[in-house]
Amino acid sequence: MNQQLIEQIVGEILGQLGKSPVQLPERAVPIAVSARHAHLQPEHVEVLFGAGYELTQRSELSQPGQFAANETVMIAGPKSSIERVRILGPVRKATQVEVSFTDAMKLGVKPPLRESGNIEGSAPITLIGPKGSVHINEGLIIAQSHIHMAPTDASRFGVVDGEYVTVEADGIRPIAFRNVRIRVNERYRLEMHIDTDEANGGFITQGSIGRLVKPNDTTSGQAVGVTETVITPEPVSVPQSFEFTKRLLSAEDIALISEQEILVNKGTIVTALARDTARELGKTITNRK
Incomplete structure (x- = not known):
């Protein structure tokens, strides 16, 4: 999703509401809030929902080919459980559950902060479905905040895959997200993902628009009460x-x-x-x- 398309969509919405279009910040980035969810490997789908069962699509997600399924599971830890955790499709080669730190405290578990897909040595969790249950010894994580983008977006913003940036939210409760990872792939659509704890901390709602800021950008602070992203001068690793x-x-x-x-x-x-x-x-x- 490029800058021109974002501006067109927002302009149309405001036009329908009878409001004048608001000038979006240069290098705008949509922000999405990712609630707790699970990704399942094929054999675990069958254990939880029955032999031969396949996930059914409830709605498409912003990233091409991804969808929220109609199916949900219960996740259980030593202290408590959480019902109706949404499954995201399609199936993966390894089952993974993503929760917030608040969820983790309720469950009584201690998942690491990881990039999605990096589950080696992560926390255990039990998943319970209508036909059975699955206990995984690793796969529970708190997802690292990140920005999906296509190579054309990365070139436009001057960033590279694996780079870490800072994201500042200048709303009614200003907050900064450090070490936000850039993820570049031709299949990706431009969007930043944060979890519910991060969103609540900055009063960030679904559909907020941020701005990727260069160090020499003199227009900083002109975003419309939304999120800004500050990129380092050149690719860096996470500070120690x-x-x-x-x-x-x-x-x-x-x-x-x-x-x-x-x-x-x-x-x-x-x-x-x-x-x-x-x-x-x-x-x-x-x-x-």
């Missing part, structure tokens, strides 16, 4: 340390920090659950001298 400046470090903070080392000031309160979460995710908490 993060300077935490708040007085209280919680488990939620740990999950949202992608760096492996978290530097805290003397006197910072670190909760017991935060220390447990850090150990589970392979992160270290270091006191600054």
